[in-house]
Structure formats: structure tokens, C-alpha cells
Amino acid sequence: MITHPTALELIDAVIGFIEQRAAPQLKDRDAFHARVAVNALAAVRREIEFGPAAEAAAVERLKAILGRDGDFIELNEALAAGIQDGSIDAADPAVAAHLKASIIDQVRIDQPNYSGLKALTG
Amino acid sequence: MSDELQSALTALAPRLAEGGTTVSDLRRLSGGASQELWSFEVDGAAGQRRLILRRKPPGNPGSGNAIGLPNEAFLIQKADQQGAPVPPIVHVCQPEDGIGEAYVMGAVEGETLGRRIVRDEAFASVRPKLAGQCGRILAQIHAIPREGLPDLPVSDALTEIGKYEEVYRTVGARRPIFEAAFRWLKDRAPAPVEPVLLHGDFRNGNIMFQPEVGVAAVLDWELAHFGDPAADLAWLCVNAWRFGGAKPVGGFGDYADLLDGYHQGGGREVPLERLLYWQTLGSMKWGVMCMTMYASFASGADPSVERAMIGRRTSENEIDLVKLLEEANA
Known part of the structure; x- marks a missing residue:
């Protein structure tokens, strides 16, 4: 990936533009959507920043649970299918730990202020 | 249109207030997503009266689950007779009124925003009473006796799970936590009880609160149906409706008080365990509903950034599900 600017800097620039220049000129529904747009960009920013490490960690856990190799999409699909058909028990400690770690990483990207994140991480 | x-x-004014002749200050209220909401004043013998028109958007076929506005008005009147706080129904519109499918109710003052109910100082003294x-x-x-009520859908836990699992599979997302939740909910579905009339969407946002009074009116009856009483009790406790409040019931109260x-x-x-089961079902349901709202963006039906971003709220419900399943399995 190139620098000067990085993707994160570009996102910050757009967030700054919406918040400081565009949003003050908007009303009602459009003002609301501008706030949502900033939230969306902030989530994209966090996904770029934290997503690769979270996915790599998830792949390692999934390999251990499933005893096979593969990329995230394949392994996640195998886990979902296994829980669905009953061949994998979601309450098994390794599976439960994986689901918990994965969703903590995901909510840290999607909605880091969500009360349920604090409730689960203590 | 206005x-x-x-x-x-x-033309309807004489029916809306005794001696009513004119209508003023007609304005569209935001908030009603599936139905239009209009506020206006009618003058009458007793002075100005503020009224609310709830109307199906002309040309909109309406949501598949909604019971229709005449049914809503009928149920609100029934709830009124039981002593439940509801807006007074003033008039159910007829075809000759030229307004479409609609009804008019008295305006009730108050606050519906969950964040304010949970945090604002104005509600501090009444807050401990709200759950009760x-x-x-x-x-x-x-x-409300079932006899004489409209023929609304009947739904128990397995029906609800089946409905939302089908929607989830149609959207096509692959999320192991939902798979775990579907399985857990199916394995532990409680024995069905005699169905009662449920409000169907009893939660912050649909309840009008006043600082001195507490609950002033129960609004938005469009998802009413027959089912397990624990479903209504639990929906108010789903974390999505707590708005950051620390307490489980709507962010403002304790299970025991409710x-x-x-x-x-x-x-x-109603045993707490049964409520918690339905709360888990509720988190699953809201998670799937967030996905379907995203799906309306993905299909191009509603290309707004809000519809896109609400898809990222599905994970909030997944984290709640993980916590609920962890506690239930402990």
C-alpha cells in the first residue's frame, strides 16, 4: 500500500470534510445521514487498521478447531455449516472461545462504544 | 399532498372536535418509518385540540407483518378499556373521508427517546417505577379477551425462530453465532402456553414517558399478534433497546420489578428463565432485522448510507447472543 497519503489519511480527510464543512449546511434527514456517513467511514477506518490481524487470528483458531487448512471464508463457512448440522457443538470450549474472540474483534470495528462490548470484555 | x-x-373537523370547523398547523412528523404521522390542531367549542393522524402512505403496499390501521385503532380502544395508557382514538377514517387508510388520535405529550429516558435528570425520580x-x-x-379481536397471526417460539431463520437464509450471510443461536433456541424452546394478545413491539421508542407520570401511552401497535406473554416482557429487555442504560429492563429497571x-x-x-429465553430470541430477531434492513440497501430498494450502515449493527446482537448463551450454559 502506498503512503503520502495512506488510505487512513484519506478517510480522515473525508471525515473532516463531512463534519466540518458539509454537515453544518445540512438539515433534518440529511444531517442525520451525514452523521451515519461519518460512522461508516470510521468503521471502514477501523476495519483497515484492525481487520487483517483479527482475521489472521480467526483463521488460526478455525484451523485448530476444524483440523484443516483454508482461507477465512472457507473455514468460517465450514464452522457455520458444522454448527448448523450439529456436527460441531457451539458450546465446546474451543468453539465458544473462538466465537467470543471473533465477535469482540468485530464489534471493536463496527461499534466500539456498544454497551454489549463492555459487558462481554468486563 | 399536504x-x-x-x-x-x-371537512372532517366537526367529527374531530365538537363544534370543529378549521384545521391548522398541519405538519408531517418524522419518526414513523412505515406509516405517515401528521400533527394538526382543530378548533372546537372547547378550544384548540392537538391531534395526530396516522396514515398508510398512499400507494405503499405496507409491511408484510403490519396488521393494518383499522385493526391498530381497534386494539388501542380495547387496551383503553382495560385501563392501559394509550392515545385516545378520535376517528377511524372511512373511504368517503378521502384520506386513505388512517386514524386520528389525541396527541399525548411526552418523550419516546430511549437515551433520554435512561439518562435525563428529568426522569430520575420516576425511573425506579418504570419497570413495574x-x-x-x-x-x-x-x-384483553381474545373473543371479538381481529384474526391476527398466532406465533410461538418455534414459529418465530423459523420465520427469522428463513429470512437469515434468504439474505445469505454466513455467521456462526446465528447458527449457534438458532440451534440453541430450537433445542430449548419452551412448551407453548395459551396465546394472549401481544403488543408485539413493546420497547423504548414505542412507549411515551412523562417525567412525573412514567408511562403516558403505548404507541405503535402494528406488530400486535397472539403469542407467549414472555415475548412482550422480554422484548423490552433486549440490549438494543437499553440505549446504554445499565439496567436490563429498557435500560431503566430490574427484571424483578417488571x-x-x-x-x-x-x-x-413468568419465570425469569423464560423471559431470558425470549430475550435471546429477541436479540436473534433484531440481528436478523438489521440484516434485512441492510438487504434493502444491497438490492437498491433504499440506497441510503443509513440502510447500509445498519447492517453493521448485526454484530451488536451477536455479541449480546454470545453473552446470553455463555450465561445460560454456565
Whole structure:
């Protein structure tokens, strides 16, 4: 990936533009959507920043649970299918730990202020 | 559109207030997503009266689950007769009124924003009473005799799970936590009870609160149906409706107060475990609903950034599900 600017800097620039220049000129529904747009960009920013490490960690856990190799999409699909058909028990400690770690990483990207994140991480 | 409505309501004015002749200050309220909401004043012998028109958007086929506005008005009147706080129904529109499918109700002052109910100082003194009030009101609604009510859908836990699992599979997302939740919910579905009339969407946002009074009116009856009383009690406790409040019931109260209020109001005994089961089902349901709202963006039906971003709220419900399943399995 190139620098000067990085993707994160570009996102910050757009967030700054919406918040400081565009949003003050908007009303009602459009003002609301501008706030949502900033939230969306902030989530994209966090996904770029934290997503690769979270996915790599998830792949390692999934390999251990499933005893096979593969990329995230394949392994996640195998886990979902296994829980669905009953061949994998979601309450098994390794599976439960994986689901918990994965969703903590995901909510840290999607909605880091969500009360349920604090409730689960203590 | 507003001019047309203004003249239709003016023609109706004598029916809306004794001696009513004119309608003024007609404005569209935001908030109603599936239904239009209009506020206006009608003059009458007793002075100005503020009224609310709830109307199906012309040309909109409506949501698949909604029961229709005449049914809503009918149920609100029934709840009123039971003593539940609801807006007074003033008029159910007829075809000759030229307004479409709609009804007019008295305006009720108050606050519906969950964040304010949970945090604002104005609600500090009444807040400890709210969960008990909600329990008693649900007991009143659930006591409405089924005889003479419209033919609304009947749904138990397995019906609900089946409905939302089908929607989830149609969207096509692959999320192991939902798979775990579907399985857990199916394995532990409680034995069905005699179905009662449920409000169907009893939660912050659909309840009008006043600082001195507490619950002033129960709104938005469009998802009413027959089912397990615990479903209504639990929906208010789903974390999505707590708005960051620390307490489980709507962010403002404790389970024991809600269940005690329900029992004192004449409701049958509902064990906390049954409520928690339905709360888990509720988190699954709201998670799937967030996905379907995203799907309306993905299909191009509603290309707004809000519809896109609400898809990222599905994970909030997944984290709640993980916590609920962890506690239930402990």
C-alpha cells in the first residue's frame, strides 16, 4: 500500500470534510445521514487498521478447531455449516472461545462504544 | 399532498372536535418509518385540540407483518378499556373521508427517546417505577379477551425462530453465532402456553414517558399478534433497546420489578428463565432485522448510507447472543 497519503489519511480527510464543512449546511434527514456517513467511514477506518490481524487470528483458531487448512471464508463457512448440522457443538470450549474472540474483534470495528462490548470484555 | 390532506381534514373537523370547523398547523412528523404521522390542531367549542393522524402512505403496499390501521385503532380502544395508557382514538377514517387508510388520535405529550429516558435528570425520580409500570401495563394488554379481536397471526417460539431463520437464509450471510443461536433456541424452546394478545413491539421508542407520570401511552401497535406473554416482557429487555442504560429492563429497571408488576397486574407467573429465553430470541430477531434492513440497501430498494450502515449493527446482537448463551450454559 502506498503512503503520502495512506488510505487512513484519506478517510480522515473525508471525515473532516463531512463534519466540518458539509454537515453544518445540512438539515433534518440529511444531517442525520451525514452523521451515519461519518460512522461508516470510521468503521471502514477501523476495519483497515484492525481487520487483517483479527482475521489472521480467526483463521488460526478455525484451523485448530476444524483440523484443516483454508482461507477465512472457507473455514468460517465450514464452522457455520458444522454448527448448523450439529456436527460441531457451539458450546465446546474451543468453539465458544473462538466465537467470543471473533465477535469482540468485530464489534471493536463496527461499534466500539456498544454497551454489549463492555459487558462481554468486563 | 399536504393541501389535499388539509382540506380532507377540514371537512372532517366537526367529527374531530365538537363544534370543529378549521384545521391548522398541519405538519408531517418524522419518526414513523412505515406509516405517515401528521400533527394538526382543530378548533372546537372547547378550544384548540392537538391531534395526530396516522396514515398508510398512499400507494405503499405496507409491511408484510403490519396488521393494518383499522385493526391498530381497534386494539388501542380495547387496551383503553382495560385501563392501559394509550392515545385516545378520535376517528377511524372511512373511504368517503378521502384520506386513505388512517386514524386520528389525541396527541399525548411526552418523550419516546430511549437515551433520554435512561439518562435525563428529568426522569430520575420516576425511573425506579418504570419497570413495574411496564409490567402492569403488559398484564392489562395481555388480559384483553381474545373473543371479538381481529384474526391476527398466532406465533410461538418455534414459529418465530423459523420465520427469522428463513429470512437469515434468504439474505445469505454466513455467521456462526446465528447458527449457534438458532440451534440453541430450537433445542430449548419452551412448551407453548395459551396465546394472549401481544403488543408485539413493546420497547423504548414505542412507549411515551412523562417525567412525573412514567408511562403516558403505548404507541405503535402494528406488530400486535397472539403469542407467549414472555415475548412482550422480554422484548423490552433486549440490549438494543437499553440505549446504554445499565439496567436490563429498557435500560431503566430490574427484571424483578417488571415481573412483579406483571404479576400484580394480574398477569400469570413468568419465570425469569423464560423471559431470558425470549430475550435471546429477541436479540436473534433484531440481528436478523438489521440484516434485512441492510438487504434493502444491497438490492437498491433504499440506497441510503443509513440502510447500509445498519447492517453493521448485526454484530451488536451477536455479541449480546454470545453473552446470553455463555450465561445460560454456565
